[in-house]
Amino acid sequence: MDVALKIWRYDPDSGDRELRDYELEAPEWACLLDVLDLIKDQQDGTLAYRKSCRMMICGSCGMRMDGRAVLACKERMLPIVERGHVPVISAMGNMPIVKDLVVDMDPFWNKIRRMKPWLEPGYDEVLERERIVSQQEMNVIQKEALCIMCGCCVSECNSMESDPEFFGPAALAKGFRFVGDTRDQASVERLEDYNDEHGIWDCTRCYFCNERCPKGVDPRDAIAKLGAESVKEGIDRDMGAKHAKWFVKSAETTGWLRETELVPKTQGIVSAVKQTKFAIGLARRGKVPPPVPPHVAADVGEARALHQLVREQGREGALGIVQGERALARIEHTDAGGARRDAPEVTPREEPPKAEG
Amino acid sequence: MKVAYYKGCLASLSAKELDTSTQALAPMLGLELDELESVTCCGAGDIHEAEPDYYLHLNARILAYGAATGAETLMTICNVCTLNLRQANFQLLNDSELRARVNTNLATVGVPPYEDDIEVKHLLWLIVEDDGAERLRQVAHKGLKGLKIAPFYGCQILRPSKLLGFEDPDRPWSLEAIIDACGGEAIDYPAKIKCCGFPIIQAREDVAMGELIQPIEQASEAGADAMVTPCPLCHLSLDAWQSKLKATTGRDFKMPILHLSQLVGVAAGLEESELKFKRHVVPVDPMLEKLEV
Incomplete structure (x- = not known):
């Protein structure tokens, strides 16, 4: 198959960045990493990228294709070629670029x-018997x-x-x-x-x-x-934890979020007072619903009883999330669970979202 | 089509304009809303993080009351509600043991068990699915001519796609299709699929503001007259926190932010009493004045 792709090159010595075009012949079974190997062998030995196992286990070949981070060894090129798409390859984000597709980890x-x-x-x-x-x-x-x-x-x-x-x-x-x-x-x-x-x-x-x-x-x-x-474990000093706990409190008392009390419950009274001017601006637009009388959901007693009940059953903490994974495992790594790539009318941008590390 | 309507917390409180515009728009779109009364907050991801087993049961209760209406679809108007309900629904529909335990608990507190399956769909999807854009052209008689609109998706209607999966999470098209069908011009910008920072805007305001500025800045530079979002949480941060961006960065974007149902509502000729733009922090008037009728 005839593969075309563009690669964001970066030369650390000169500081130059350039989006370069490549075209080559590759076998139909080729993945992105195979294509990069062919380019390096046949066209440009200066192209820099990381690789090792070629089978999705070493974690070396992370890079971006059309702005999304992928393992180069996991991305098959055939469907991309069949779509007539020319992908843009660049280095991963949130890490400084060392050269081309290599980032400082x-x-x-x-x-x-x-x-x-x-x-x-x-x-x-060491224990006498294994655990x-x-x-x-x-x-x-x-x-x-x-x-x-x-x-x-x-x-x-x-x-x-x-x-x-x-x-x-x-x-x-x-x-x-x-x-x-x-x-x-x-x-x-x-x-x-x-x-x-x-x-x-x-x-x-x-x-x-x-x-x-x-x-x-x-x-x-x-x-x-x-x-x-x-x-x-009762480790709830962070404002994020206090924020999360207020939702639980809201659900079991009024059913709906007690929105206006969320700020003092998260940040504490002192910080919340500092937000007064901002809050008044919002209140003028009806964005600060008065907490009294509370907005109570119908049959909220059921939500309260449910809270009591599940607490007694002792699936607190991470177990509450782990129990859902048996169902989620059904869609891991299957086509049905994969992201749909079916937006023909939207042209991928050439510039990756954030190519500089 | 009859749908069970779950409006969520914000549309009941600080974002009432989202509820009124949705209620006014629904019949025009052929949607008969059966509003759920005996329901609570979905937990907004917070109960999922604090007490996940309680999160699952609260959402199962919402799904049970939704299914009890006899509708096949539970309609949401918030990204966060959509993910929380779909996540719980997926776990219950694909694990009979888990569903049996949850149903026993629901029955213990007097809630009807979650028996008939219901599918959770956001209003955005209901508008565009099955050639909906063509239907919308008929409804949007007033149009959005002369307006450049920046679509802002937010996170939890796109990712994780294995639980949402309506469209390509990196190149979504649904909001663009709606803007186009309403006669407006959709502008493209990279941050349209990124986070607005809302989930941590109270606990980590600086970090959230660093996220918030990106879509507003990019939409502004691309010449947008307004931004539209399917999420009331994105709406609240983009609209209300612009004044804080002005205070911290000195930049006053004055970018009007519209709920999805308000944007379509403008194109369909809804009145101010239904759109309630006066509840917005950033004035919408400049956009409305630019609209060519």
Whole structure:
């Protein structure tokens, strides 16, 4: 097949950036990585990119195709060629570009290390007998354990674009892989640590990480699990945790969100008072509904009784999310679950959303 | 078509204009709304993060009351409601054990069990599906001629696509199709699929504002007369927090922000009493004055 693609080149010595066109003949089974190898072999040996295993397990070849982070070894070229599409290849986002498609992953690794990604078993001496972990226990961290640390989730993380110090989806998913491990004896200390200003509650829930992850880790869900575990352990000093808890309180008291009280309940009275001028501006437009009389949903007693009931059943914390994964597993990595790529009338932009790291 | 109508928290409170414009528009689109009364907040992702088992049960209760109307579709008008309800629905429809446990709990507190399946769909999808754009051309008699409109999707109507899946999450087309069918000009800009920052606007205002400015700035630079969004949370942050952007960056975008049902409502000739633009923080008048009738 005849493949055409464009690659954003970057030369660190001159600082030049250029979108260069490539055309070549490639076998029908070729993936994006094969095509890059052919270009490097036959046309331009200076093209820089990372690769190793070629089979979606080493996590080296993360890059962007038409602005979305992918593993080059996972993207088959045939359907793209058949559509007559000319994809634009560029380096991943949220990390500085070293050369062409290679990014500096030091900030990424520093955040992974920050999570203390090793088991804290709570003893120094090796036990006499091995500690058996049940399948049920492993299922709790099964998805997070799939991470190959390719960086695709971090590439498009909207919170990290705004706060580069945000721990990010890969590191936090790694964090849950240990918090949820029954062999780990440091879960509470970890949760305290991950409740950092740039931690769990800094996630903006844009879901780009779940969308991009090539392995089905669903990092955003892992972050929600960490939030749920924090609330379960009473670690709720962060405004994000207070915000989340107010929704629970609202649901069981009035049914609907008690919107106007959300600000003082999240930020505390002192900070909320500082928002007075802003709030008055909103109130003039009816955007600050009076809390009294409360807007109460019909039959709200049922929602309250339901809360009492599920609390007694003890599926608090991450288990409440893990229980849904049996259903979700049905759509992982199948065509039906994949993103639809069927927007013929929309022309992909040549400029990636944010090509500079 | 009869649909169970779940309006969510904001359309009951700070975004009443979203409810009134939706109620006025629905009959024109052939939608008969059966509004759900005995329902609560979907949890907005917050209960999912604080007490996820409670989140599942609250949403199952909404789905149960929705299905009890006999409708096949539960209509939402908020991205966050859409994801929360679809996520819970997917888990219940594909795991009979989980559904049985939840139904037992619902029955214990006197809620009808969730038995007949119902599908959760956002108003946006109901408008454009099955050649809806063609239908819309008939409804939008007043049109949007002369207006450049920036579509802003927000996150939770696109991602994760395995739970939403209506359209390509990276190159969505539905809002563009609606703007086009209403006679306006849709403008393209990269941040139309990104986050407005709303979920963390109270807990991390600086981080949220760094996100919020991107779509407004890009839409403004592309010459948009207004932005349209299918999400009341995006609406609230884009509309109300513009004054804060002015305070922190010195830039006054004065960008009118319209709910989806308001934009279509303008094109369909709805009145101010239904559109309620006076409830907006950023005035919509400059856009309305530019409209060529």
